[in-house]
Amino acid sequence: MLATERRRLADLRRDERAIEGLPVRLVIALVVGVASLSVMLNMVSGVQGLAVTELDVRPEPEVTTPGEQDLTLTVVGPDGQPVAGATVVVSGGSAHLDGVATARSDADGSATVSVAPSLGPNREQGTLSVSIKPPAGGQYADRRGNTRILVVAE
Template sequence: MDLRLSELRGDERAIEGLPVRLVVAFVVGVACLSVMLNLVSGVNTLAASELGAQPTPDVVHPGSRELDVRAVDANGDPVAGVTVVLKPGTARLDDGIAVAKTNENGVASLDVTPRLRANQQEGTLDVTLKPPSGSYTDNRQNTGVLVVEG
């Protein structure tokens, strides 16, 4: 078999089908991968679940009180071990910041004393969640607590 370089340069048959074969192989590979991922159990645990805060009550009056904040995952299930941080928004807190950790029911109890500024009728307290290390995140804004006069 003595092939010359000039003969190979003139042969265009190998290049004609190459792009089509690559596209077909790619589509078949992606389809097979999606089928395999659906068959494997627990693949969804690789993604981080967004946490949400559910303060109770979510509307309060100025003065000392206990405030419960429930940390829930994307399915609404409680999450234990979450650090709940309550910070002043447009309303004030006498202690500046309140911090508590959620129990096995996903609830953190905070003793707070919200205050409004002079001539202010309402204000907010901001809730931030610090998830335990693992598969949780807190990227979205959480439900805050509304402080109203009267």
């Protein structure tokens, strides 16, 4: 029995086949998987419904003074085209504003809000924050920070 086991061990040591079919199968599976993944990614990137357009706002004026006044805010896409139906929300940042002011953009992308910003004691400047609620439809988003309105003391 000991001699039989020694022969088997010697045969195993001389056997160079090992698991010869496994590496080839792994390579084939990897190539097929990568090809399938690239086709799927191509299909997904070609679907325009999944693309989201980032919105920004262009305030007029960008620099203002404390006190009651009207601000015109134009909602635009990345190429500067106006976006209608977006809700613009102006709130206090480092400048104080009682509550928030909201308006909806018209066909030209413009919205007008009435605000009365004020600065804290010993402050010579501050900012108002502007955020955008995109129109319904899902193709727009407001994920990045928008242009702030600077309020400076007279």
